[in-house]
Amino acid sequence: MIDYASSLFSKGGRAPSRGVACALLFCVGFAPTLVVAIDPAVQFHGFFTQGYSYTSDNSFFGSAAAEGSFDYTEVGVNASARPNKYLLATGQILYREAGAADDRVDLDYALLDYRGHSTEFVDAGVRLGRIKNPLGLYNDTRDVAVSRPSVILPQSIYFDRTRDLALSGDGIGFYGERRGDRSVLTVEFNVVKPRVDTDNLEPILLGAQRVGRFEDEPSALVRAILNTAEERLRLALSVAAVNLRYEAGPNDVSDSGDVLFSPRILSIQYNAERWILTSEYARREFEFDDIAYIPFDTRTGESFYLQAQYKLADCCWILGRRDVLYQDIDDKSGEKFEALTGGARPAHTQFAKDWTVSLRWQPGRNWLVSAEHHWVQGTAWLPIEDNPDPAQTVEDWRMFLMLVSVWF
Amino acid sequence: MRRHWHYLAVSRVVTQRFGSLLRKCAVRCALCAVMVSFCPVLAAQDIVVNPSVSQPSVAKSTLRAIFGMRMRNWSDNTPITVFVLRNDDPVHTAFSKEVLNMFPHQLQRAWDRLVFSGTGQAPVVVNSLQEMAEKVAATPGAVGYLKRDMIDDRLRVLIVQ
Structure with a gap:
């Protein structure tokens, strides 16, 4: 049923998506009145975010060099209900436009959560359906502006390139929480089929569009979060093994084969009354098995960021962040890669180092305005759809981003 | 020595x-x-529940899980309905800092994570202490917080251990 629903959305999504977005907006406006009418155990929530991007060079979210763009919209509506004391049913529909990279309506998640075990200090349960992938501190709500610390999440870890793989998967998830006097431990374990957008993955993993296609294979994700009792300190470890299979087409230059993508993310966050300090470190391992015409068999990428948020007043936060990404830890400068590709892909496509300064202003209870500036060296996380020719990208570039978001 | x-x-x-x-x-x-x-300004907040809630007391860690919206049922398995005041209300700030030892921005982020990832629901937000008293008194399984002098016999105080 979930597969049917999602295919319905993604197939019908492209052309009429503006219309659907308007319909969603309509829902956003009228949902609160519905909430009153139905049982309090039924809730409706949603958000609408409109962004603006301006880049000195390269293209991000639809901006051309030195030309601004409004091609960045996120709309979501969700419903949740508690049909009985053991069950929680939730679902969210998401429309997202981000430059050329995404323009469609999707079923973001739809799941039944059965809380089988619930005592004063231990909770455990199982989720069934389309489940958000538990990765790092922000992946679960990466498309919801209010839950992001800045206009865009640190791209070294939350980049859009393999976005569909990262979002959610169809399958089963187990979870448990143990509450002690000093700490709370939460563990999630999901076995899912990742969402695979083969048109999006081929240029990234195989270097170009091919005749064959990527298929999803069962994949596993684990996240453990340890919070001190008052959540001053949050520690998380996320480990995933995402399996993909490439099925070669007729006269394909690539053979059929398997790809194993295993990201590991270590997260740490400290919360004070006026300060939030956050850092995440990730290693991303790619293993290519039998697929010809890829210049390497295995590859390990590395990402990390350090982020400080300071509360100026109840309404306003300021943020500073250093964010670094290397596609290959054995070739941080990218020079080997440039040589391997005969100069077709410049060295600077293999790393990205970003300084960000961001302001977040919440003038009212349910809306926010956020603006930020990025100074970036390297193009490793630039969306390929927006920048089809890597040779045309510029190594040192700047970006201004802004968004307005409302939610309920 | x-x-x-x-x-x-x-x-x-x-x-x-x-x-x-x-x-x-x-x-x-x-x-x-x-x-x-x-003194009314500095009055301590008490945790109040609907009289249908049978358990007399709660551990602090459990109370954080209840107001963090991670715990869904009372120990007798009846569903919990959580009521809170708006984030900018001084009573809410005092409650989260003094009773839960958390900052309101932490609670808000925890709720947003649940609500937009499909793993939980948001608490019901009320506009005044009067409304809090009415709603908790009228909703089975409800929990909220009130200033001590507003607690009448339609409500029961939940002891925090």
């Missing part, structure tokens, strides 16, 4: 000489504390 003994001897002398003064001081401090706690 000798030095230690020496300190004890001195402290005994001090207690003998200034004992009555110390006692007076302690009594005055206690009086002050009582007066402050009855």
Whole structure:
């Protein structure tokens, strides 16, 4: 049923998506009145975010060099209900436009959560359906502006390139929480089929569009979060093994084969009354098995960021962040890669180092305005759809981003 | 050892000489504390529940899970409905800081994570303490917080251990 629903959305999504977005907006406006009418155990929530991007060079979210763009919209509506004391049913529909990279309506998640075990200090349960992938501190709500610390999440870890793989998967998830006097431990374990957008993955993993296609294979994700009792300190470890299979087409230059993508993310966050300090470190391992015409068999990428948020007043936060990404830890400068590709892909496509300064202003209870500036060296996380020719990208570039978001 | 003994001897002398003064001081401090706690601005918040809730007390870690919207049922398996005031309400700030030892921005982010990832629901936000009292009194399984002087017999105080 979930597969049917999602295919319905993604197939019908492209052309009429503006219309659907308007319909969603309509829902956003009228949902609160519905909430009153139905049982309090039924809730409706949603958000609408409109962004603006301006880049000195390269293209991000639809901006051309030195030309601004409004091609960045996120709309979501969700419903949740508690049909009985053991069950929680939730679902969210998401429309997202981000430059050329995404323009469609999707079923973001739809799941039944059965809380089988619930005592004063231990909770455990199982989720069934389309489940958000538990990765790092922000992946679960990466498309919801209010839950992001800045206009865009640190791209070294939350980049859009393999976005569909990262979002959610169809399958089963187990979870448990143990509450002690000093700490709370939460563990999630999901076995899912990742969402695979083969048109999006081929240029990234195989270097170009091919005749064959990527298929999803069962994949596993684990996240453990340890919070001190008052959540001053949050520690998380996320480990995933995402399996993909490439099925070669007729006269394909690539053979059929398997790809194993295993990201590991270590997260740490400290919360004070006026300060939030956050850092995440990730290693991303790619293993290519039998697929010809890829210049390497295995590859390990590395990402990390350090982020400080300071509360100026109840309404306003300021943020500073250093964010670094290397596609290959054995070739941080990218020079080997440039040589391997005969100069077709410049060295600077293999790393990205970003300084960000961001302001977040919440003038009212349910809306926010956020603006930020990025100074970036390297193009490793630039969306390929927006920048089809890597040779045309510029190594040192700047970006201004802004968004307005409302939610309920 | 000798030095230690020496300190004890001195402290005994001090207690003998200034004992009555110390006692007076302690009594005055206690009086002050009582007066402050009855002062309406600084009144402590109590956790109130609908009388249908059978459990008499709750551990602090459990209370954080309840207001963090991670715990869905009471120990007798009846569903919990959580009521809170708006984030910018001083009573909410005082409640989250003094009772839960958390900052309102932490609670808000935890709720947003649940609501937009499909793993939980948001608490019901009320606009005033009067509304809080009405709603908690009228909703089975409800929990909220109130100033001590607003608690009447339609509500029961949940003891935090």
